[in-house]
């Protein structure tokens with residue numbers, strides 16, 4: 001568990017105590033404990049293991065026990081109990097942006113609001129404006145935030161849906177049924193709103209294999225804890241290929257195919273749907289882009305795979321807001337079969353993420369040099385690139401002076417602040433950044449967090465034109481909430497010769513594994529290993545970076 005995750009749990013506990021009218025001193029102890037943990041230099045797990053945690057100012061005996069419980073089990077039993085004691089709709093009200101815990105308590109205790117719908121009703125009816133602290137502007141902001149939350153209901157990140165979907169498939173296969181994923185999960189959509197699978201069997205057999213669900217004429221319906229509907233479609237051995245193709249979708253692909261080639265006949269294997277029409281089989285992730293159906297008479301690209309990636313760039317360490325040291329992160333990358341690591345901690349103006357001052361950047365460069373020397377001494381073939389994730393300031397300038405940037409191996413430029421921009425403003429800001437001769441990679445181009453916040457609007461074509469002009473690569477940030485560059489613009493990048501860099505943006509060693517979500521999204525965009533920046537060897541990447549340096 002990272003320091004951030006522990007801090008989040010402690011802060012939640014503080015909120016829940018306050019919300020339920022508990023002891024305010026206890027609430028305050030948790031809140032300040034959360035801030036302390038967030039600011040710790042070393043991983044909280046390391047301190048707990050060595051017994052040093054009890055010596056940290058602001059962390060009393062009770063908190064030490066709670067943190068140990070969190071580290072061991074991932075949750076706090078007392079917090080879970082508080083959550084269970086709330087009206088079921090109240091946690092969703094707590095997620096409304098702009099509502100502090102005090103306001104939620106007022107809404108609940110004084111206005112009887114215990115769900116998002118009730119909150120919306122109270123806001124619309126004007127009843128809310130009668131409560132202290134709910135002026136007209138606050139109410140309007142609340143209505144916007146509610147609309148936002150509602151739009152995301154019933155949807156999940158691909159990361160959270162894949163596990164349950166594979167578990168269902170496993171159960172079907174364990175019962176001896178041929179079964180596969182279908183629908184949006186199989187197409188590797190970033191966000192999914194349903195789990196669809198397919199199995200050979202009658203609905204009754206499928207329901208028995210699942211141990212539940214409603215058997216309908218051609219399917220079994222159920223739900224998973226995530227709140228998503230689950231459907232397992234029934235097929236026979238003879239129809240399996242056709243039904244898998246239909247249920248994988250999307251509807252637009254099925255319709256466009258049928259219009260151009262006629263409805264497919266029953267086939268046992270899905271690829272025969274395409275080969276019977278004289279086409280190369282279109283991999284499921286590509287089917288959301290109508291382009292591929294129009295070019296499938298020719299062989300389709302071989303999509304990049306996780307195993308093609310030789311290294312990783314854009315990762316954080318304890319120097320800024322990461323949970324592990326440079327050495328720990330690099331060793332974790334080596335364990336994953338990678339041959340290089342780009343350290344890109346935050347730059348000086350991003351203080352909430354402990355951005356590095358100029359002096360701290362000097363230390364970072366020295367740390368990288370020392371680690372490279374240590375690996376060489378140990379006979380380990382592994383290279384560390386000294387980099388930075390440099391903030392793009394509001395005017396598009398870089399957060400570090402050129403003379404420092406010139407000494408780095410690698411510069412990723414990202415926007416982290418000032419998101420309320422028009423498309424013109426955002427585009428100009430990002431274009432200015434990638435026009436800086438020291439910038440190598442544009443980080444998470446829109447700043448979006450899927451199912452959390454929209455990114456700023458961006459003219460992707462103009463930005464990718466500028467990347468092409470200046471030889472800059474574009475990141476496909478692999479964090480399952482980001483997946484930014486959006487897969488819909490991967491072709492726009494590669495058609496311009498702009499390499500796409502699948503970056504885990506890891507803030508802890510296990511964050512390196514997020515690469516798989518970036519690869520899934522890159523595949524969806526049709527990316528090949530040849531156009532993937534980190535599929536290059538350390539020498540090739542090093543040569544590319546050196547060649548880009550001015551002077």
Ligand SMILES: [Zn+2]
Pocket residue numbers: 389414416443444
């Ligand atoms: Zn970033």
Ligand SMILES: [Zn+2]
Pocket residue numbers: 314316389505
């Ligand atoms: Zn980052």
